[in-house]
Amino acid sequence: LTKVSDVGERGLIERMLDKLTRMPDMPLPYWDDASAIEIGEERVLVVNTDMLVWETDIPTGMTPYQAARKSVVMNVSDLGAKGVKPRFFMSNIGLPRDYLLSDAEEIARGFEEGAREFNSYVFGGDTNEACDVIISGFALGFARRDRLMKRDNGTQPGDYVATTGRFGLTSAGFRHLLEGYSLPEESSKTILDSIYLPKAYVDEGVALSEAGVITSCIDSSDGLAASLYDLRHSTGYGYRLNYLPLDPIAEKFAETNDLDPISVTFYGGEEYNLIFTFAPRHVEKVVNALGSVGSKPIIIGEVTKIKDIVYDNDDAKVPILQKGWEHFKA
Amino acid sequence: LTKVSDVGERGLIERMLDKLTRMPDMPLPYWDDASAIEIGEERVLVVNTDMLVWETDIPTGMTPYQAARKSVVMNVSDLGAKGVKPRFFMSNIGLPRDYLLSDAEEIARGFEEGAREFNSYVFGGDTNEACDVIISGFALGFARRDRLMKRDNGTQPGDYVATTGRFGLTSAGFRHLLEGYSLPEESSKTILDSIYLPKAYVDEGVALSEAGVITSCIDSSDGLAASLYDLRHSTGYGYRLNYLPLDPIAEKFAETNDLDPISVTFYGGEEYNLIFTFAPRHVEKVVNALGSVGSKPIIIGEVTKIKDIVYDNDDAKVPILQKGWEHFKA
Numbered sequence: 066l067t068k069v070s071d072v073g074e075r076g077l078i079e080r081m082l083d084k085l086t087r088m089p090d091m092p093l094p095y096w097d098d099a100s101a102i103e104i105g106e107e108r109v110l111v112v113n114t115d116m117l118v119w120e121t122d123i124p125t126g127m128t129p130y131q132a133a134r135k136s137v138v139m140n141v142s143d144l145g146a147k148g149v150k151p152r153f154f155m156s157n158i159g160l161p162r163d164y165l166l167s168d169a170e171e172i173a174r175g176f177e178e179g180a181r182e183f184n185s186y187v188f189g190g191d192t193n194e195a196c197d198v199i200i201s202g203f204a205l206g207f208a209r210r211d212r213l214m215k216r217d218n219g220t221q222p223g224d225y226v227a228t229t230g231r232f233g234l235t236s237a238g239f240r241h242l243l244e245g246y247s248l249p250e251e252s253s254k255t256i257l258d259s260i261y262l263p264k265a266y267v268d269e270g271v272a273l274s275e276a277g278v279i280t281s282c283i284d285s286s287d288g289l290a291a292s293l294y295d296l297r298h299s300t301g302y303g304y305r306l307n308y309l310p311l312d313p314i315a316e317k318f319a320e321t322n323d324l325d326p327i328s329v330t331f332y333g334g335e336e337y338n339l340i341f342t343f344a345p346r347h348v349e350k351v352v353n354a355l356g357s358v359g360s361k362p363i364i365i366g367e368v369t370k371i372k373d374i375v376y377d378n379d380d381a382k383v384p385i386l387q388k389g390w391e392h393f394k395a
Numbered sequence: 396l397t398k399v400s401d402v403g404e405r406g407l408i409e410r411m412l413d414k415l416t417r418m419p420d421m422p423l424p425y426w427d428d429a430s431a432i433e434i435g436e437e438r439v440l441v442v443n444t445d446m447l448v449w450e451t452d453i454p455t456g457m458t459p460y461q462a463a464r465k466s467v468v469m470n471v472s473d474l475g476a477k478g479v480k481p482r483f484f485m486s487n488i489g490l491p492r493d494y495l496l497s498d499a500e501e502i503a504r505g506f507e508e509g510a511r512e513f514n515s516y517v518f519g520g521d522t523n524e525a526c527d528v529i530i531s532g533f534a535l536g537f538a539r540r541d542r543l544m545k546r547d548n549g550t551q552p553g554d555y556v557a558t559t560g561r562f563g564l565t566s567a568g569f570r571h572l573l574e575g576y577s578l579p580e581e582s583s584k585t586i587l588d589s590i591y592l593p594k595a596y597v598d599e600g601v602a603l604s605e606a607g608v609i610t611s612c613i614d615s616s617d618g619l620a621a622s623l624y625d626l627r628h629s630t631g632y633g634y635r636l637n638y639l640p641l642d643p644i645a646e647k648f649a650e651t652n653d654l655d656p657i658s659v660t661f662y663g664g665e666e667y668n669l670i671f672t673f674a675p676r677h678v679e680k681v682v683n684a685l686g687s688v689g690s691k692p693i694i695i696g697e698v699t700k701i702k703d704i705v706y707d708n709d710d711a712k713v714p715i716l717q718k719g720w721e722h723f724k725a
Contacts, residue, residue, distance in 0.1 A: 067496040077522055080496060081503035088483070088516035100519025102483055102535070104434055114487045116523045116531065153418070153432055157444045157531045166397040166410060173411035186418035189430025192407055193446045201487045201531035203444060205432070 096299065097216050098143040098283060107210045112203065113143040119198035124242050124260055129168045131261045132200060133175025134182075138265045139286060140204035141183045142337040145267030146284040148214045148274020149206040153188045154180040156202045159195025172200070183267055212274045214282035214341070216299035222370040224280050224342040226304055227362040229266040229355070232289050233315025233326075234259035236333035246322050252314045265337045268358040273339070276354035278347040285338040290331040292340050293374050294387045306366035306385070307378040327376055331385055342368055426629065427546050428473040428613060431538075439540045442533060443473040449528035454572050454590055459498045461591045463505025463530060464512075468595045469616060470534035471513045472667040475597030476614040478544045478604020479536040483518045484510040486532045489525025502530070513597055542604045544612035544671070546629035552700040554610050554672040556634055557692040559596040559685070562619050563645025563656075564589035566663035576652050582644045595667045598688040603669070606684035608677040615668040620661040622670050623704050624717045636696035636715070637708040657706055661715055672698055 069077050082095055092101035092109045099113040115136065117123060123132050133156075141151040156176055160169060176187050185204070193199075238260040240246040248256050266284075273279050281300060285292045293304050311319075311330045319329045341362075343351050348364075355361050374385040399407050412425055422431035422439045429443040445466065447453065453462050463486075471481040486506055490499060510517050515534070523529075568590040570576040578586055596614075603609050611630060615622045623634050641649075641660045649656045671692075673681050678694075685691050704715040 068493045069490055069496055069499055070492040072496060074522055077490075077496065077499055080500055081522070084500060084503035084507050085517045086507060086511060088518050091518065095519070100485060102518065104440070104537070110434070110440060110535075112485065112519065112533075112535070114485060114519070114521050114531075114533065116487045116489060116521060116525075116529075118489055118523055118525045118529075120526060121524045155430060155442065155444060155533075157446045159446060159448055159529060160399055160407075162400040163398045166399055166402060166407065169399055169407055170410055170414060173414035177414050177416060181416060187415045188418050188421065188432065189425070189442065189444070190411075191444050191446060192404055192411070193448055194451045195446075195448045195529065196450060196526045199446075199448075199489060199525065199529055199531075201444075201446065201529075203442075203487075203533055205440075205442075207434070 092210050098146045109208055109210045111149040111208055112205050113140050114203045115139045117200040127261050129171040130175040133172040134179035136200045136202035137179030138263050140202045141267050142265035142284045144204055144206050145270030146282050146339055148212050148270050149208040150271050151183050151185045151204045151206045153205040154185045156190045159193045159199035214274050214279045216281055216283055218280050220280040220300040220342050220368055222368050224344055224368040225364050226342050226366045227364045228310050228338045228340050229269045230338040231310045231312040233312045233329045235336045236329045237315045237318040266339045269360050270339055272354040272358045276350045278343050278350050280342045282341040285336050285340055288332055288334040290385050303369040303372040304374045305369050306376045308365045310363045310365050422540050428476045437540045439538055441479040441538055442535050443470050444533045445469045447530040457591050459501040460505040463502040464509035466530045466532035467509030468593050470532045471597050472595035472614045474534055474536050475600030476612050476669055478542050478600050479538040480601050481513050481515045481534045481536045483535040484515045486520045489523045489529035544604050544609045546611055546613055548610050550610040550630040550672050552698050554674055554698040555694050556672050556696045557694045558640050558668045558670050559599045560668040561640045561642040563642045563659045565666045566659045567645045567648040596669045599690050600669055602684040602688045606680045608673050608680050610672045612671040615666050615670055618662055618664040620715050633699040633702040634704045635699050636706045638695045640693045640695050
């Protein structure tokens with residue numbers, strides 16, 4: 066008898082999708098970061114849902130406030146990755162009977178402050194009794210249909226691959242929390258905050274979408290490697306990376322602990338950078354778009370006809386493996 | 396230290412709502428059955444979310460297919476109660492690692508068939524690892540803002556109180572499943588199906604909304620008594636009931652088992668009748684509206700200035716108590 070852990074989350078989703086009638090004319094396909102509905106005049110409603118389960122998903126030391134705010138962040142990040150401004154947030158929570166009321170209020174405060182941080186309102190929700198703390202969040206926003214940045218939005222070989230930020234802080238933090246690696250005192254707070262108070266690049270996503278030249282976009286919530294594999298699943302192309310977008314603090318952490326910097330960069334997760342592609346001739350438009358929100362692209366490589374995903378520069382030439390965060394996998 | 400079980404679900408929600416900034420110009424207030432967003436030209440998007448947790452919410456004998464279909468039913472019922480046709484369904488599920496893949500596929504089939512039954516599509520979702528089976532459903536639909544049937548939609552003393560169906564089948568079924576009462580052989584399937592394959596009155600809700608004369612509406616998911624208390628919370632009025640809308644099969648079950656028919660009618664739950672009010676002069680419009688979808692109103696009493704909720708006819712005059720289903724309550 067096959068268990069869900071035998072096939073992993075992707076296998077499970079494939080099997081479940083097989084049972085569904087596809088809605089005609091879906092503005093975003095299944096397997097994209099979010100779901101969309103046409104609401105008339107070429108406008109779409111874009112919706113995302115993500116669930117946090119305390120025992121599985123919440124790292125040691127994270128408070129109820131932070132968990133609730135993170136639920137907002139992970140949901141709005143997926144909208145941002147599609148170029149959509151979040152406007153509304155809703156949550157369905159499960160709590161054990163003996164959960165402290167003051168902690169439940171902290172969860173509400175996390176929703177509120179998270180939503181307001183991204184110019185959204187909490188407009189509804191529901192509560193239930195459960196075996197563990199379950200936070201099922203739901204973010205909504207509107208967009209012009211032709212500005213949605215799909216995972217395959219017309220990607221071509223030769224397109225640049227870029228990100229909105231550097232990687233590795235959460236990698237370092239999880240190695241500390243889960244494997245006992247020590248953190249350098251001077252950067253301990255920065256590293257832990259990357260986990261407890263993650264950042265979403267929503268303004269960047271909206272600005273990129275307005276530029277109108279992005280040929281694919283995804284957020285890096287499952288790690289840089291896993292996200293590139295997700296892009297490949299949609300585009301059918303490969304990716305050759307020649308620049309390691311490693312955060313300097315994470316680089317120092319890797320050095321001190323004798324860890325492979327490539328591994329720290331590619332195989333993290335719970336980081337919400339945007340990963341996107343565009344034709345080299347549009348680099349100025351992209352720089353200007355991100356510049357308008359105080360940010361800039363970090364170009365890390367290019368799209369290739371060959372389907373491999375490799376890191377290839379003067380230092381090293383290594384295949385990037387399909388690993389990163391996936392539920393139900395050992 | 397106060398626990399959520401000390402204040403119950405309503406107390407918990409009150410405390411959580413206190414932390415939230417109200418969205419300006421909400422088309423449906425907090426504490427209504429669903430949530431709404433203005434999307435332009437007096438149209439609104441209406442959204443509902445409800446969570447099912449296997450251990451707490453799923454009765455003995457219910458299959459994964461039925462649980463998933465029920466998640467659709469309970470969500471679309473809340474839209475129907477506002478007069479909104481459901482169009483889209485989404486679900487976020489949590490499953491234990493060792494859950495059978497075939498059962499997960501049955502859950503997908505329940506979403507699919509439930510959604511199609513109500514002319515909707517499953518347009519997205521997510522999966523997670525959890526301690527128990529968690530089904531967090533979301534239903535969405537559009538409506539004209541001025542046709543939304545709020546819990547207080549202009550209720551006046553003297554308005555009739557009516558329902559779309561009779562009560563008590565689920566009461567009988569739960570007394571069998573939870574307390575061991577025996578079911579009459581000839582109606583055992585009807586009674587159990589009322590729990591395993593519940594019905595939602597969506598077409599009735601949409602037809603009532605189109606009539607334009609409904610002064611309040613709610614679904615009876617927490618039981619007839621609890622729903623009348625919810626209406627009172629919104630309208631500030633009382634309700635005098637003079638007709639017992641007891642299903643004949645449930646009535647026979649009550650007789651055989653020497654149970655109070657008033658209790659079987661009022662204190663059930665997991666039944667999705669609509670309860671609504673309208674001015675007596677509009678009775679013909681209401682009859683015609685429901686007639687157009689093959690249904691008819693059951694008038695059970697009237698709205699009163701006095702805030703009591705009482706059952707008062709020739710047989711009996713008894714106060715209706717504020718009890719029914721509430722999470723976290725003993």
